[in-house]
Amino acid sequence: MHHIISDGVSVNILMKDLSRLYEGNEPDPLSVQYKDYAVWQQSDIQKRNIKSQEAYWLDQFRDDIPVLDIPADYERPAVRDYEGESFEFVIPEHLKQGLSQMEENTGATLYMILLAAYTILLSKYSGQEDIVVGTPSAGRNHLDVESVVGMFVNTLVIRNQPAGRKTFDAYLNEVKENMLNAYKNQDYPLEELIQHLHLSKDPSRNPLFDTMFVLQNLDHAELTLDSLQLKPYQFHHPVAKFDLTLSIQADQDNYQGLFEYSKKLFKKSRIEALSNDYLHILSAILEQPSILIEHIGLSGSYEEQENMLDSIQLNF
Template identity: 30%
Template structure:
């Protein structure tokens, strides 16, 4: 153990910008947001959190708070929002810091994890992932609009996803009947769509896990999240009920062995490595169940501003959804180096159609579910197969032959001799 005395002034650096007199204030705000999102962190010296306060008028400000993912995760943002509100209310009222001193800190968790995940526990977790991912395909062969670049590009964009309240209720009912959560049911549907698109009945989907199984760490800010590689089996033409059961077993088994860091899983499985794709899986499903809450600051009206950060994705496709006000909403992110927006919108619609069919009949074979809208089916089966063409007339053939004779009389004469 050691103690490091930080220099005076170390803490949260905040830059201030005054745009009150700027005629181009709106454009300047967008530029500042983009600049903040793209500015790298110095991992050696820190700090790994920073803020910007942008004054638009006497009554309107924008506050940007940026953290490196190495010190924070999605759950941490919810903790941060709650604590920021508590501190603001106390300080406005002239009170002292109301937050209790944490019983443990992140270094305590890191030390405990290293000690706990060792010996027999480590071997048991490693063996599970070794068996679960043995022989798994290294790539999901999705049809793309453009060839995969030699080096993976992280430029991305998103399309909105919304499963209405009625279908959400039906999916919850389907889950109750078959022992699956909403997450498991959507995962089964997403896997079925990916299987249709790729032609593979064995595929791996990445799923983030909050990895906060101990009450002591629920209120800590830090990077706890882990990534689980879920292998979904669609072989043998399963019906909806069978696919849900397989998905349930896969998800529960992965959650029981979620303590082994993903980096160690990759080292154990030793998948083929390449610069053009991520190892083990290239598609992710993230279920967002960590409510961020709203900032409640006395005397201020606070609302989330539009995210002006440049689009980025870590995988070919990223389905980020969660339940909100009785609906399942979110986004489907995609690598713009591979897909057009129209293609991803069709993929989203396939998912909605398949989930709707799953809820309607759990006994039907998944591979027979019709996910194509009528217009697209007509285009694929009829328009693309219109191969009829008018034959050239006898006069056209005669004119073509005469032209060939004028260009190559010797070759034509040779043809006549052969005849």
């Protein structure tokens, strides 16, 4: 199902409705339909709400907007190319437990901690201390729309400064504050923000940001209906909408990470190194939350691998 008509929550709603129908029951009646939500979106009240949020987002990007420049393995094409690949990795159980403990100790959510670590990773690779990342928001802010099938998601553009002189715990507080403010203003459409910023067009890049961070914590239920069983079908999706997207699937059993990346920019070996470095950063901040960001190192796995390949080629 295309995002033009549905979001991730919609899939679970459809599966639950299908199970009720299969068992001879009717789905729960809805108080509103998506068409009612669409009408509300265009109402004068909501337009005033959107206008009041506009000032917050324009203030976030009043200064020069940084362009993320992480090392690539290939020269960037003059025009964006969407050929992509993905790389999966697992966040080990001891890190999962450490993240839960950090949530409890700091009052930050799992999302905030993982995002903070990701921006540090991007800062380490790029040498930049002003990082812009796109992230989706569910957009289901009212009880009446929780069971409605439709597209409610908006993309938020989050700007953080993981400066080396900051301690991680202080930086996490900044990320927490930024996210809370972003959530308060999450109805403002990304398209309008891009339009109002009057960005210079660069056909080789996405407007405003080139990387996304996504935390998926929806329970994708496996339903058993008498002799019929339904479960998600995993399929290969060779497309990358951005240079780099980090998605974390968090459930009770494990935390699964996935990097979706542009094949025109990166080798698989670099993305594997990125995942190792991300885990390395998580380990460092969990072991010592007050560590200075400039003291957080990287695993060096990519350089070691490339040096080994160079050595093999020289021997031949």
